[in-house]
Amino acid sequence: MNPIEAEKPTYVYGLVKADTIVPDGLTGLGPSGQVSTIAHGRVAAIVSDVPIDRPLGVRGDLVAHESVLDTVAAQMAVVPMRFPAVVEEHAVVDELLAPNEDHFVALLDDLEGRAQFTLTGRYEQDAVLREVLQGDEEIRALHEKVRDLPEDAAYYDRVRLGELIVRALEQRREGEGADIIDRLEPFAVAVVTNQLAAPEDVVNVAFLVDRERQEEFENAVEDVGKDLVGRVRLRLLGPVAPYDFIPEE
Amino acid sequence: MSVATQRGGGGGGGYVDRAPGGGSSSLADVVELILDKGLVIDIFVRVSLVGIEILTIDARVVVASVDTYLRFAEATNRLDLYEKGGKDLPGLVQGITEGGAKGKTSGVLEAAAEKVNDMLASNREQQEVRRRPVRQRARENEE
Numbered sequence: 067m068n069p070i071e072a073e074k075p076t077y078v079y080g081l082v083k084a085d086t087i088v089p090d091g092l093t094g095l096g097p098s099g100q101v102s103t104i105a106h107g108r109v110a111a112i113v114s115d116v117p118i119d120r121p122l123g124v125r126g127d128l129v130a131h132e133s134v135l136d137t138v139a140a141q142m143a144v145v146p147m148r149f150p151a152v153v154e155e156h157a158v159v160d161e162l163l164a165p166n167e168d169h170f171v172a173l174l175d176d177l178e179g180r181a182q183f184t185l186t187g188r189y190e191q192d193a194v195l196r197e198v199l200q201g202d203e204e205i206r207a208l209h210e211k212v213r214d215l216p217e218d219a220a221y222y223d224r225v226r227l228g229e230l231i232v233r234a235l236e237q238r239r240e241g242e243g244a245d246i247i248d249r250l251e252p253f254a255v256a257v258v259t260n261q262l263a264a265p266e267d268v269v270n271v272a273f274l275v276d277r278e279r280q281e282e283f284e285n286a287v288e289d290v291g292k293d294l295v296g297r298v299r300l301r302l303l304g305p306v307a308p309y310d311f312i313p314e315e
Numbered sequence: 316m317s318v319a320t321q322r323g324g325g326g327g328g329g330y331v332d333r334a335p336g337g338g339s340s341s342l343a344d345v346v347e348l349i350l351d352k353g354l355v356i357d358i359f360v361r362v363s364l365v366g367i368e369i370l371t372i373d374a375r376v377v378v379a380s381v382d383t384y385l386r387f388a389e390a391t392n393r394l395d396l397y398e399k400g401g402k403d404l405p406g407l408v409q410g411i412t413e414g415g416a417k418g419k420t421s422g423v424l425e426a427a428a429e430k431v432n433d434m435l436a437s438n439r440e441q442q443e444v445r446r447r448p449v450r451q452r453a454r455e456n457e458e
Contacts, residue, residue, distance in 0.1 A: 162358060288330050300330070
C-alpha cells in the first residue's frame with residue numbers, strides 16, 4: 067500500500083479554542099478545498115487535506131494558509147502554525163493537541179480579544195532624495211559631478227553616489243522609524259519590529275492590539291500618516307493572525 | 316488586490332493605505348507576513364515521513380548591491396531633470412532650441428538643451444525596459 071494513503075497527511079493551519087465555531091467558507095490548500103477542525107479537550111486544530119501529487123509551497127498554498135488564518139483571526143483568537151505544517155491525521159490529536167493542551171490554552175488565553183496589525187512605511191522617493199541632496203555636501207558635490215559626465219565615464223562615481231544615498235537613507239530611517247513606533251506603542255499590547263528589506267523602507271513593525279482599542283490604534287496610525295504625508299507612505303495590514311507574537315518553542 | 320483606501324480620499328482619513336487580512340492581500344504581503352513565523356512543533360519536522368515534498372521558500376536576503384546603488388544614483392539624476400524641466404521635457408528642449416541665437420544667454424541655454432537631450436537619449440533604452448512607472452509618473456507631472 068502507498069504509505070501516503072496509509073498515513074493520510076493532514077495540513078494544520080492553526081489552533082483555536084475548542085468551544086469556538088470557525089467561520090464558514092474557508093478554502094483549504096488540499097484537493098477537496100475544504101477546511102475543518104479536529105478538537106481535543108479545550109483546543110482544536112484547523113485542518114485540511116494536502117495535495118499529494120505535487121510539492122507543497124506554491125503560491126496558492128501560501129495564500130491559502132494566510133487566508134484561512136486571517137479570516138479566522140478576524141473573529142477569534144488563533145495560534146498560527148508556521149508554514150508548512152503537515153502531520154499524519156492521527157498525530158493531530160495524539161502528538162499535537164493532547165500533549166500540549168495546557169500550553170495551547172495558555173497561548174490562546176493571551177491572544178483572546180487581540181489581533182495583529184503590521185505597519186510598513188516607505189519613503190516617497192523624490193521628496194526624501196531632495197532632502198538628502200540638500201542635507202549632505204559630499205552627496206551634492208558628487209551628484210553634480212556625475213550629472214555632468216557621460217554615463218559610462220561616471221560609473222564608479224555613480225556607484226559611490228548611490229552608496230552614499232543608501233547610507234543616508236538608512237541613517238535617516240533609524241530615527242524616523244523609531245519615532246513612528248514610539249507614537250503607536252501606547253496603543254498596543256506588544257510590538258515586534260521586523261527587518262527592513264529595501265533602503266527606502268522606513269519601518270516594518272507588528273503591533274498586537276486589543277480589539278477594544280483597535281479604533282483608537284487605527285486613528286493614531288492615521289494621525290502619523292497625516293503628519294508624514296508626502297514624505298513617508300504608510301501601509302497598515304490587518305487585522306491578521308498574530309504571526310509575530312507566537313513565542314519560539 | 317490590497318488597496319482598500321486610497322490616501323486623500325474616502326472615509327477614515329485616508330492618509331494610510333489599508334489592507335485587511337484574509338485573502339485580500341498580495342503575495343508579497345503574504346510571504347512577508349507568514350514566512351518563518353508561527354508556532355513550530357517538532358512533529359512537523361517529521362514531514363518527510365508523511366511523504367510530502369516541501370518546496371523551499373527562501374526569505375529575501377537583504378544585501379545592498381551595486382544595482383541598488385545605481386538605482387538611487389539614477390533616481391537622483393531624474394530628480395534633477397524634473398526640477399529643470401518643470402512641465403514637459405521634450406517641449407522644453409524644443410522651445411530652448413527654437414529660441415535660437417538671440418540674446419546673450421543663448422549659448423548657455425543651448426548647452427543645457429544639448430545636455431538634456433543627451434541624458435534623455437542615454438536613458439531611453441533603459442527606460443523602455445524598466446522605467447515604466449517612472450514614465451507614468453512623468454506623464455502625471457505634466458498634467
